[in-house]
Amino acid sequence: MTVIEERAAGLGRGVVAATTRDVRAHRRRRRLAFLRPTYWAPFAVMLVVVAAGWHLGAERMPYLLPPLSDVFGVLRDEPGYFVENSWVTLREALIGLGIGFAVAFLLAILISEVPVARRAIMPIAVVLNVTPLVAIAPALVVAFGFGAAPKLILTSLICFFPILINTAVGLRSVPKQVLQVFQTMDASRWEVLRHIRIPGSLPYVFAALQIVFPLSVIGAVVAELSAAGSSAGLGTTIQVATSMNRLSMVWAAIFVLALMGSLLLLFATVVERKVLHWHESKQSDS
């Protein structure tokens, strides 16, 4: 059990290190080189290449890919429809993420403060993590119907583990000597938590958010796909369009989802940069 737990924690830490490093390297480059062609030209070229490849593929295999012009045509013809359904999916994703975050964050505090709670919660959390949660979606729909409930539950379940494990590791990442300094002032547990542990865990929490923002969209869409009778949401759009063989509609919805995920990631990154300026300064100094 402890082995599993440590492995899970180690995994979390690896993820933290990898993502924060990537994001930072990315950031440093971006700050100065934003406008230079060397910065955006490779991406633009790649975009053209992909679009050309798509075009060729669509010409030869119309059953595999719709022409790009059709996809954008659908988006242009019914922008209101896509905005409406995007909003439904986005709301499910964000509320689910919020619930998952709140529960995971509080449990992480409980785990780091109470060893017994840790031994009770961690095994379940780990099992939850190794279970392919998307497989639960149909069962949730059977249990909770076609409303928002199964979507919120699935999204929060998917977001739960990365936040739990990263926050728990972050809360424990405070150097021993810092704790000793405040112990000799008789700081209460709450004071240590509020002034030291929680702020110290923020880099880990933000690393988790980078992972979890895109995951939340996946959770919402999978739940919509599993609920055949849902009335709205981009997942529902995809399902209905598939059954009617409207390939360009399917791809239009996928494009919008990709855009949504990217914007959420961007949002998480911008907020992180604002909040963790002290953490970043460490990087640029060393």
Add this chain to the structure above:
Amino acid sequence: MTLAAPSKLGSGLVDASIDVTGARRTYELPDLSHLVALHDVDLSIESGTFVSVIGPSGCGKSTLLRIIGGLEQPDAGSVTVCGVSPKEAAAAKALGFVPQTPALLPWLTVLKNVTLPTKVNKRRNRTPLPDMEDLLRKAGLGDAMHKLPLQLSGGMQQRAAIVRAFGLRPDVMLMDEPFSALDEFTREALQEQLLDLWEETRSTVVFVTHSVSEAVRLSDRVVVMAPRPGRIVDVIDVDLPRPRPAALLESPEFHHYEGAVRDRLREAFEHGSRAGAAKGDQ
């Protein structure tokens, strides 16, 4: 009007002395063998004295400091700080602790770092609160006040850590090799600043160090420890006039004390390795 007992200390406690009697601390190692980090240590330190603890690595200096600071309990023996238990002294905010690393919070500016102690255990804050900006300026951190710790050099960070501890106006200061990571010049400059701060507060100081000259320069008394098992082998009084400027380091009296401490240290070290060898033979 009632007559209160005269309490000269800011914490409301009476006398900033430290008494360690028969303190023993044993660690159980992963292979279930036992390591005696402190073996029946007796030490009493009068109020207002500056005491250094010196000895070979692993002789239990940090353990002794942690026990005095209430961060660890002795397995046997007793410890009183300011006439009460270390825990009670901590609760009264009578203790200041400077660990080996600066241990500042990287997300707070230097000023916020050094004022954070006033935000915990608030009821026992000194009144009026010390002017931390002034203390920082005196420590040469006036320009660095609004910078983050990671923007400062190691020496400046350690100064901030010392200001943070002194800002509590503690009756007892515990310092565990605070200058060990610094170069010689920075170290001597910080020793001078530490003495200046100490002249103002005259708190009782227990200062762990590996440097003989540092111990002699700073202290009224030097406690020499030996390892395996960790114990005190000698206490040397340093009768040098204060203040002690850098020039004093060249004087024959200073060298005399250095020599004395070094001799005791060498004995402790040889004894320690002999004991270790004997143990290995068994």
